[in-house]
Amino acid sequence: MEISYFPGCTLKTNGRNFEGTALPLLELFDIHAKELDDWYCCGVSFSQSADNLMQQIAPIRTLVKAKESGNTRLLTLCAMCYNTLQRAIFFIKSDEDKRDIIHDFMYREGTKFYGDEVEVVHLLTLLKEIGSEEIKKRVKKKVDEFKIAPYYGCMLLRPKEVAIDSSNAPEIMEEILEAAGCETTYFPFKTECCASYQIVNNSEIVKARTKKIVNSAVKNGADVIVLSCPLCFYNLDEIQIEIKKEDKNFKTIPVLYFTQILALLMGIKSEVNNFSLHYIDPTPVLKRKGLL
Amino acid sequence: MEKRMTVSSQNFKNEDIQKLEEISEVNVYSCYQCGNCSASCPAFEFMDMPPHQVIRAVQLGFIDEILEANTPWICAACISCTVKCPRGVDIAKLMEGVRQVILRKGIDHLNINEIDKKLREQLPQIALIANFRKTIL
Amino acid sequence: MFDPKIIAFYCKWCTSAGADLAGTSRMTYKPNIVGIRVMCSSRVDPEHILDAFKNGADGVLIGGCHPGDCHYESGNYKTQKRITLLKKMINDLGIDKNRLRLEWISAAEGKRFAKVVDEFTDEVQKLGKLKI
Amino acid sequence: MKKIGVFVCHCGINISSTVDIEAVKEALKNYPGVTHIEDYKYMCSDPGQNLLKERIKEKGLDGVVVAACSPTLHENTFRTAVMLVGMNLYNCEIANIREQCSWVHKDKKVATKKAKLIIKSVVEKALLNEELEPVKVPVTRRAMVVGAGIAGIQAALNIANSGYEVVLVDKNPSIGGRMAQLSETFPTLDCSQCILTPKMVEVSQNKNIKLMTYSEVVDVSGFVGNFKVKIKKKVKYVDWDKCNGCGICIEKCPVTVSSEFNQGVGKRKVIYTPFPQAVPNKPVLDAENCTYFIKGKCQICKKLCPPDAVDYTQVDEFVEEEVGAIVVATGYDTYDISNMEEFGAGKIPDVIDGLTFERLLSSSGPTNGEVRRPSDGKIPKEVVFISCVGSRDPEHHFSYCSKICCMYSAKHAMLYKHRVPDGQPFIFYMDVRTGGKGYEEFYQRAQEEDKVIYLRGKVSKLYREDGKIVVCGIDTLSGKYVELNADMVVLATAIRPSAGVNEFARLLKIHYDENGFLTEAHPKLRPVESLSAGIYLAGCAQAPKDIPDTIAQASGAAAMVANLFASDHLLHEPLIAGVNEDLCSGCGFCVTVCPYDARKLNKEEGIVEVNEVLCEGCGSCSASCPSGAAQQKNFTDTQLVNMVKAILKD
Numbered sequence A: 001m002e003i004s005y006f007p008g009c010t011l012k013t014n015g016r017n018f019e020g021t022a023l024p025l026l027e028l029f030d031i032h033a034k035e036l037d038d039w040y041c042c043g044v045s046f047s048q049s050a051d052n053l054m055q056q057i058a059p060i061r062t063l064v065k066a067k068e069s070g071n072t073r074l075l076t077l078c079a080m081c082y083n084t085l086q087r088a089i090f091f092i093k094s095d096e097d098k099r100d101i102i103h104d105f106m107y108r109e110g111t112k113f114y115g116d117e118v119e120v121v122h123l124l125t126l127l128k129e130i131g132s133e134e135i136k137k138r139v140k141k142k143v144d145e146f147k148i149a150p151y152y153g154c155m156l157l158r159p160k161e162v163a164i165d166s167s168n169a170p171e172i173m174e175e176i177l178e179a180a181g182c183e184t185t186y187f188p189f190k191t192e193c194c195a196s197y198q199i200v201n202n203s204e205i206v207k208a209r210t211k212k213i214v215n216s217a218v219k220n221g222a223d224v225i226v227l228s229c230p231l232c233f234y235n236l237d238e239i240q241i242e243i244k245k246e247d248k249n250f251k252t253i254p255v256l257y258f259t260q261i262l263a264l265l266m267g268i269k270s271e272v273n274n275f276s277l278h279y280i281d282p283t284p285v286l287k288r289k290g291l292l
Numbered sequence B: 001m002e003k004r005m006t007v008s009s010q011n012f013k014n015e016d017i018q019k020l021e022e023i024s025e026v027n028v029y030s031c032y033q034c035g036n037c038s039a040s041c042p043a044f045e046f047m048d049m050p051p052h053q054v055i056r057a058v059q060l061g062f063i064d065e066i067l068e069a070n071t072p073w074i075c076a077a078c079i080s081c082t083v084k085c086p087r088g089v090d091i092a093k094l095m096e097g098v099r100q101v102i103l104r105k106g107i108d109h110l111n112i113n114e115i116d117k118k119l120r121e122q123l124p125q126i127a128l129i130a131n132f133r134k135t136i137l
Numbered sequence C: 001m002f003d004p005k006i007i008a009f010y011c012k013w014c015t016s017a018g019a020d021l022a023g024t025s026r027m028t029y030k031p032n033i034v035g036i037r038v039m040c041s042s043r044v045d046p047e048h049i050l051d052a053f054k055n056g057a058d059g060v061l062i063g064g065c066h067p068g069d070c071h072y073e074s075g076n077y078k079t080q081k082r083i084t085l086l087k088k089m090i091n092d093l094g095i096d097k098n099r100l101r102l103e104w105i106s107a108a109e110g111k112r113f114a115k116v117v118d119e120f121t122d123e124v125q126k127l128g129k130l131k132i
Numbered sequence D: 001m002k003k004i005g006v007f008v009c010h011c012g013i014n015i016s017s018t019v020d021i022e023a024v025k026e027a028l029k030n031y032p033g034v035t036h037i038e039d040y041k042y043m044c045s046d047p048g049q050n051l052l053k054e055r056i057k058e059k060g061l062d063g064v065v066v067a068a069c070s071p072t073l074h075e076n077t078f079r080t081a082v083m084l085v086g087m088n089l090y091n092c093e094i095a096n097i098r099e100q101c102s103w104v105h106k107d108k109k110v111a112t113k114k115a116k117l118i119i120k121s122v123v124e125k126a127l128l129n130e131e132l133e134p135v136k137v138p139v140t141r142r143a144m145v146v147g148a149g150i151a152g153i154q155a156a157l158n159i160a161n162s163g164y165e166v167v168l169v170d171k172n173p174s175i176g177g178r179m180a181q182l183s184e185t186f187p188t189l190d191c192s193q194c195i196l197t198p199k200m201v202e203v204s205q206n207k208n209i210k211l212m213t214y215s216e217v218v219d220v221s222g223f224v225g226n227f228k229v230k231i232k233k234k235v236k237y238v239d240w241d242k243c244n245g246c247g248i249c250i251e252k253c254p255v256t257v258s259s260e261f262n263q264g265v266g267k268r269k270v271i272y273t274p275f276p277q278a279v280p281n282k283p284v285l286d287a288e289n290c291t292y293f294i295k296g297k298c299q300i301c302k303k304l305c306p307p308d309a310v311d312y313t314q315v316d317e318f319v320e321e322e323v324g325a326i327v328v329a330t331g332y333d334t335y336d337i338s339n340m341e342e343f344g345a346g347k348i349p350d351v352i353d354g355l356t357f358e359r360l361l362s363s364s365g366p367t368n369g370e371v372r373r374p375s376d377g378k379i380p381k382e383v384v385f386i387s388c389v390g391s392r393d394p395e396h397h398f399s400y401c402s403k404i405c406c407m408y409s410a411k412h413a414m415l416y417k418h419r420v421p422d423g424q425p426f427i428f429y430m431d432v433r434t435g436g437k438g439y440e441e442f443y444q445r446a447q448e449e450d451k452v453i454y455l456r457g458k459v460s461k462l463y464r465e466d467g468k469i470v471v472c473g474i475d476t477l478s479g480k481y482v483e484l485n486a487d488m489v490v491l492a493t494a495i496r497p498s499a500g501v502n503e504f505a506r507l508l509k510i511h512y513d514e515n516g517f518l519t520e521a522h523p524k525l526r527p528v529e530s531l532s533a534g535i536y537l538a539g540c541a542q543a544p545k546d547i548p549d550t551i552a553q554a555s556g557a558a559a560m561v562a563n564l565f566a567s568d569h570l571l572h573e574p575l576i577a578g579v580n581e582d583l584c585s586g587c588g589f590c591v592t593v594c595p596y597d598a599r600k601l602n603k604e605e606g607i608v609e610v611n612e613v614l615c616e617g618c619g620s621c622s623a624s625c626p627s628g629a630a631q632q633k634n635f636t637d638t639q640l641v642n643m644v645k646a647i648l649k650d
Ligand SMILES: Cc1cc2nc3c(=O)[nH]c(=O)nc-3n(C[C@H](O)[C@H](O)[C@H](O)COP(=O)(O)OP(=O)(O)OC[C@H]3O[C@@H](n4cnc5c(N)ncnc54)[C@H](O)[C@@H]3O)c2cc1C
Pocket: D146, D147, D148, D149, D150, D151, D152, D169, D170, D171, D172, D175, D176, D177, D178, D179, D182, D184, D185, D186, D187, D215, D216, D217, D329, D330, D331, D332, D333, D334, D354, D355, D358, D404, D408, D411, D498, D499, D500, D501, D504, D538, D539, D540, D541, D545, D546, D547, D548, D550
């Protein structure tokens, strides 16, 4: 099966460990993620002002490319891309007047977009559709007492109309990881924001957030945190180093993409993990648990 | 913050308030001040004025306080507040509105050159782009 | 703009009470509709509807209780059957079937009543004056 | 032609501000049949009614049309007035130019035009109205009360003490409802059982009350004065006629399961009564959990029962009752905490709901009234009470206020403090609603004497950490973020209509609102009646309410029943459908559409016959009759067609 794929900007750079593990993983299920020939930056943060339609153009152009690709589904890995594209679809569907204005603006491009032509799916949703049985079948390694804290952050869960699972108490990552034989841990901070792009001008907020989130994971016995957003990844991973500098008692914890764990369990060669992109080295714990 | 304020219907006629309501399309009068938005906000501790007080200030027409507060710039557009609000107030959208009202006065909030070079190289692109989109017009 | 004439038959127990609620709640809706209160929507004979069209109505609205809520057990089901049949028939007579509408509106649905009236009036307005 | 008088009401300015009364009068002055037209400021007032009566006499009118408010409001008023001067009440018609005209249109021209059309069409109807006399229908002077919580008990006792028989039905093995589960009750803190039990005993001893517990209504037919109700008596596996209530079976049954009455915190046996003071105090056997039914072995209860009352071969039994009136008092459930994801969705053992806390407080409860938390039986030292859980949250749950939780949370905090003097209760609230006699004083006492700390804000989430429950929220008064490490959390969950009541309402053909609460006939003026004659509402089935309000409404419903039973027959609206024997071809179409079997085909004569008592006047037969033989009185084909024409003429 082929599915169109929108990588977004970061997966080609900081997020190579994410894409690198996700795509081979899908191949195991005979799903070929075909990157769009041509795509635009999604804009990352969805514009919320009623009168700023310009910012909607970029994601819509990408969706038009997806429509032209001939596949009806567009796969995303990055939570932010998922969010922006999905909200663009929701926006186009829910406001006819604004849709018309956008169509007028794009008239030279010779195409229109109504929102029903393509469906944006996140990898987690896709894996859930594939189902536990199929996931189980492909697992090669067994791990014991490896406790994973799945962290969702914001963009997969909010606003409600784009949420891939319950906004308050999502379970989808747990379901998939447990199907693959992992143990997940109760983690009350799994849906809390890491402070996102505030890393650029106010890293103190990110520090405070990460400290709360990491402490909670550690307290609940987690060995690693897994997630699905390159920005959360950076915020939770790199900042721990900064926190550690200030607070010697702070206990760090490795952060991984959920696909990295699945790829290791399914026997995909470990090089795709690009462990050099991690700030807190996850290899010791992975070795201890027999995954490396 | 001022300790005394004169409440008057004149406050609502303020141009910025009207623009804010227009840009955000949020009906702030739905809010019954339960504070759930603030309690869910990841940046609460860093804000001059937590989200529920921003709403309150819009309800009463105290626009200057809002424009001066760091709140909209601290907001991470995480939408936690919006999904929690029992009355369906889209606070995240209102925050965007406040940012836009200020930005459209020609006041950018961020000077790209001020960002630490090392940080700039190290950060994922999505962090930078998201930030630019919220802080410069 | 064209001012359509719309006749409505309301069941006393639901839609007429819903219309009253729209009134007590001070909602507003388009004024083209004039209602006739009957005991049950099933009192409405297809003949009455045809008669209304013949006499110059541009649209006819029937309001009954929601399925399962009929005051007379099953009146609304009968109405539904009759109206479905009648819609086919008037279409054959050259009257657009959308000029006839059946809606379930309960006594608690004042808002819905107003909405239905506005929507239906718009629709009939778009269809223009009925010519037979 | 009849002489019709038209009376146009201003309703103060409610009508006259949007309807040009003079123009209306002008337009109708020469309308065929209208011989007199007049306006007045308040037609329903005494002078207004007198005016109506005077003119009928003076002008020799044969019919009147009052153009005023909705007929649901004053049709009765005006019809009563005309009858006083000898006019048949069916010669008085109402044209609704207020709710359906002046209040919904702003433009005076448009509203005036519409008012004219409405009045003209009603004049057409009045012109052809027949003089009718009400049909006399006998009343079965016997009532049924469904639901035997405090509402049902009170209604049943009041009706029974007025001298009428009552069938009291409850789906549970015992009567008492939720009140039996409560510990002490606000605002006086008297013990719930102590004030309820005497009433329960009174029910069991009252000769006029026929008690059917563990029973459900499965079918209802008929109409006011003459309902037929089919009741399923659920299988109990105990022959209650033989059982003497000794309780040996309960004591000896070796299997225990979690007790519904104790909200799952305590245990009960498989053969059980829900609580010791149950009425009737006879057990039922829960076959689902019984070893004998599962494995075919045990039979201890049967073997040990002195009068041999246990009977494993029993089956459901169905009985029919005839009653003239029905009181619905099916009460409430509380919103299940599994719906509250941000509060742990019921997965955190020490986060419980209010009813569970009542059981912990109750001296006859699973902890004998000691407040011990479910997870480890420890006495909690800091307890957080959260109000408005699921209530006042239109985005995620329900928009309404559950009305009693402010008060019971204050009560809970207070009682907790009395049980655990070194403990500290906290209440998160958004508003405190204490509208009731002595209620605000009760709230003040909770704060002043028991030092309950009120935090103003909605809790955003809570989670477990180190054996505590961390409650996160904001105190909007201080503007500070609050984190509270609690030992136990009590959620004041929304009051919901009890499960299955909407299906039941459909059986009865009464309405319920978007939240599932039963709809009263008028929100202010008829709060104890349903829209269907002869069916009354009491207690939380209609809306959340506390015990005093429940009792008041239940007594009101009982008074309505007694009112209905005051005479031995009812006057039935004569707007029925007859048959014109000359026109009837005996096709039988009308027979198949009539929902009440009011029409019977007389095969010999080849025509249909109508039972006037059974006909409810829906008019369905008239619409289906191909020959025009079945005409509904005062809604004849000619009348309807004339009304249509009157509207379309200009
Ligand atoms: C935690 C809590 C604390 C409270 N504390 C107080 C207090 O201190 N003071 C106070 O005044 N009020 C208090 N209340 C409110 C009080 O419980 C109610 O006002 C009262 O119980 C309502 O009585 P009811 O008869 O309407 O309903 P219920 O008590 O619910 O009775 C309904 C009965 O109908 C039966 N039933 C339901 N459906 C059917 C059916 N289809 N067929 C047959 N039978 C059916 C049920 O089995 C039940 O016996 C409290 C409520 C809660 C939740």
